[in-house]
Amino acid sequence: MKKISVHEAVGHVLCHDITQIIPGKIKDRAFKKGHVVREEDIPVLLSLGKDNLYVWENKEGYLHEDDAAQRLSKMSAGAGIDFSEVKEGKINFIAKYDGLLKIDTNMLYEVNKLEEIMLATRHNNTPVKKGDKLAGTRVIPLVIDEKKIIEAESIAKNTFIEVVPYKKLKVGVVTTGNEVYYGRIEDKFGPVIKEKIESYGSEVIEQRIVNDDSDVIAKNIEELMDKGADMIVCTGGMSVDPDDTTPTGIKKVGGEIISYGAPVLPGAMFLISYKGDTPILGLPGCVMYAKTTVFDLVLPRVLIGERIKKEDLAAYGHGGLCLECDVCTYPACSFGKGW
Template identity: 45%
Template structure:
């Protein structure tokens, strides 16, 4: 890349090699054209009004790509379905979600790209929920021009497979079972049903039926089987500890469901259970689910609705960040470190 001085009338289409400051007494003082700007026809009279008859421009070599073109190319290589790129400006492109959904990021390939000189690719955490038009990732080219070879390396890393994408959440029907003698006998009022209903509704799914049962293993198991036959998902609340009178885990197992998780390194939510009955998820939710603002359920539900399977390896990895800080000034989830 070389720098040379040219008459502004000859500079159209060239890359500005200096910041140009404009002063309008009493109105404006600052950079009107930044270094790296691609000079346009309409810029010429403005530059002349600033007293600039000659400007320094950059001349790219045959193997160099302007920062904006490089940023646009990089964005196209990494962006998958559900994302749209902004217009490149100052070597930067933002990737915004086209729809609500679960953000998927290949962190290993992300690191490989960021190890290359001259590029920066930042994303939100893998597995977070994003809304339409929310910025999920951003591409930035550090120098004014990037070697074409760097983009070739990025293309090889991507190998035609998107690095960042947004997976839509499916609309599912859920059956809800509230266990506990004290609720069933009317000694206390249930607080689980409205909480679980609101969490599902916020994700576009619904509870079709709510069943109240005492701590009876056989009755709970029968209800699980019945609701699994009519719904996409079954949620069972209460009775999840290892106390002798807490029979919900045993009831879930007795249906023949495959238990993939019992116990999670996430607080609140340690006594969480995930099982699969004829391919349908059955979730066991501990008592914290009715009073804690955020629990492991908030982390797991979006993944289930995005079609992902909850297994022990995934749950074990949540331990890094799995401790809720219980912020005294108000919960900011998901804009916090919990279960990231």
């Protein structure tokens, strides 16, 4: 790359895009990298404030910003990701399909510590839709020493950004509570759970409404698993009241309690357990009436087949406070966006 006067640029190849900005009207590419400058381009370039241009000259061991961005995107992007065209040295990562965005944040941090390289992403564990923008990468200078890209590639070793598709699970729901079982109040949990489950492509195969007998709760969980349920969701009976026996019922069926309680509001009384590979979730009452809760944070991770650990829940403490906005914008907000 060399710098020359715009008046001497006719016949030379631009080595970078040139942007035209008219406030409130346009911000777009006026000349594309690789354009061969013509005589009639000179007045336009001058009107864009370009008295000098960088034109391409090959220099061994150096990469143009577009080529460097392509190397960085190939190095970091794994399954489920498409790319935008390279524009002004930048490539955007685009979701190929609906799923959960997974990022090795430690690897991302190490790459961004390198000079003259940047890679910006959305938060780890964000549910995304096909076509969503996930990340963007570029190098800072127009031309970069190839050794810096090689260093980044040696740090990464494997791709560290991907979209994991949701599994289509069969879900059994056990709704507990004498007040619902005996018809004193209408069940409000079932429709909420069904809507959330189906929004990810899974299905509720059956809902059982039972009383507060822990043996009965355990029996119905077992029967739903025998009928092919890949996941059990228990609603109600999750507080510390003596009549709330759902955690006891889950223990009686042989569920290994990973955590009873989570540093998330709404959703502090959340329970997650496993019987073998089958997740059994105990949902607190807030899931019935709050727009977004701990259930919305954990459910997508369960639906990609991730086995939730106690430390996963502990990490939600940073970012685990829902602001309960009048208009919910989750997942485009701070809720659940921790480390």
